Amino acid sequence: MAHFEGNLISKLPNTGTTIFTTISALANKHNAINLSQGFPDFSCAPELIELVSKHMKLGHNQYSPMAGIMPLREKLAEKIESLYKAKLNPETEITITAGATQGLSIAISAFIGEDDEVIILEPAYDSYSPCIQLNKGRAIYYTMQAPDFAINWGNVQKLMNQRTKMIIINTPHNPTASVLGKKDMEKLQRILEGTDIILLSDEVYEHIVFDDNEHQSVLAYPELRKRSICISSFGKTYHNTGWKVGYVTAPENLMTEFRKVFQFGMFSVVTPIQYAFAEILDKPDLYSELGAFYQKKRNFFVDAIKASNFKLLPSNGTYFQCADYSPIADQSDMEFTRWLTSKIGVAAIPLSPFYRNKDDNHIIRFCFAKKDETLKKAADLLCKI
Ligand code: PMP
Ligand code: GLN
Numbered sequence: 001m002a003h004f005e006g007n008l009i010s011k012l013p014n015t016g017t018t019i020f021t022t023i024s025a026l027a028n029k030h031n032a033i034n035l036s037q038g039f040p041d042f043s044c045a046p047e048l049i050e051l052v053s054k055h056m057k058l059g060h061n062q063y064s065p066m067a068g069i070m071p072l073r074e075k076l077a078e079k080i081e082s083l084y085k086a087k088l089n090p091e092t093e094i095t096i097t098a099g100a101t102q103g104l105s106i107a108i109s110a111f112i113g114e115d116d117e118v119i120i121l122e123p124a125y126d127s128y129s130p131c132i133q134l135n136k137g138r139a140i141y142y143t144m145q146a147p148d149f150a151i152n153w154g155n156v157q158k159l160m161n162q163r164t165k166m167i168i169i170n171t172p173h174n175p176t177a178s179v180l181g182k183k184d185m186e187k188l189q190r191i192l193e194g195t196d197i198i199l200l201s202d203e204v205y206e207h208i209v210f211d212d213n214e215h216q217s218v219l220a221y222p223e224l225r226k227r228s229i230c231i232s233s234f235g236k237t238y239h240n241t242g243w244k245v246g247y248v249t250a251p252e253n254l255m256t257e258f259r260k261v262f263q264f265g266m267f268s269v270v271t272p273i274q275y276a277f278a279e280i281l282d283k284p285d286l287y288s289e290l291g292a293f294y295q296k297k298r299n300f301f302v303d304a305i306k307a308s309n310f311k312l313l314p315s316n317g318t319y320f321q322c323a324d325y326s327p328i329a330d331q332s333d334m335e336f337t338r339w340l341t342s343k344i345g346v347a348a349i350p351l352s353p354f355y356r357n358k359d360d361n362h363i364i365r366f367c368f369a370k371k372d373e374t375l376k377k378a379a380d381l382l383c384k385i
Pocket of ligand 2: 018020021036037038039174
């Protein structure tokens with residue numbers, strides 16, 4: 001077979017294929033119930049599909065403005081004002097992106113250069129660190145500890161220095177399902193005061209928060225907001241992760257730099273879907289009831305695996321439930337999830353890939369964004385181990 005014969009220098013020599021792709025492929029191979037990669041196994045609102053089709057038929061099939069269609073940006077500004085009491089200028093402070101992944105990658109590319117330090121709280125979503133590496137920056141890690149993955153902000157502060165350009169936070173948090181509280185935000189604000197550090201806040205699960213918790217957005221804290229790039233995804237909120245549409249908000253001076261990179265990395269996002277989201281945003285129930293919807297699923301799943309030998313960790317937000325399998329096996333979490341997928345027929349995500357040194361705490365993550373019947377079938381299998 002023909003292959004490139006030049007001197008190939010990988011920009012990511014130690015990076016393989018993501019754990020989500022790897023385990024989903026294994027799940028398909030073994031016909032396992034896939035509770036690994038985070039996506040629903042039920043449909044999004046049929047109305048949303050009709051809206052996309054309507055806008056395709058109306059001829060909304062060409063490039064949208066670079067930052068996104070204005071009606072969508074205006075609707076988002078209204079939503080953000082009603083939820084977080086922040087008044088954003090849709091002209092200059094909101095950009096529609098090809099999902100949150102792209103928002104994160106562009107934000108890091110726009111601001112991180114050689115030897116710039118970025119503080120990451122691990123376990124961390126897997127895209128952050130490679131994006132930093134691609135830009136020759138340096139990821140500096142703070143490790144959160146199970147079971148509650150609380151953050152000692154004083155210790156985070158000790159990692160900050162003149163080279164620190166950015167801190168990345170993620171609440172509700174993937175993969176741990178923990179959420180930041182008001183006190184966290186206040187402490188974060190305090191340690192950032194007087195610095196030039198940019199806060200990159202991944203809030204893709206903003207509407208999926210459980211029990212007495214409330215989502216803490218950087219947009220609700222004026223002192224944080226002025227240094228923040230906030231990342232959102234429609235995929236999580238509207239059950240259509242495959243559409244890959246999201247948005248980014250930031251103060252104008254940060255957004256100007258963001259867009260300089262975005263225009264050459266993407267230019268604009270799929271037009272008819274933007275029109276569909278602009279219309280569906282008139283129905284706030286679809287997002288305001290999402291937390292209750294997923295809390296019911298969490299409770300259903302937790303109840304169904306109560307009799308198993310897994311030790312469940314708290315799940316305060318996201319659509320993930322972490323479980324400690326040490327009462328069942330002492331294999332590594334990678335081996336255990338491969339065995340679980342291929343021999344038991346339930347796929348889950350090991351947590352070690354979310355740590356710089358692949359720390360193995362014998363914890364795996366289940367996704368409960370599934371039909372109740374799927375969760376029940378999986379739980380029955382898990383209870384037999
Ligand atoms: N950040 C986090 C924390 C995520 O969990 C995900 C995907 N599940 C993303 C970013 C990427 O979102 P998107 O699919 O919109 O690119
Ligand atoms: N964010 C999803 C998860 O955590 C997966 C997204 C992806 O596959 N890149 O499962």
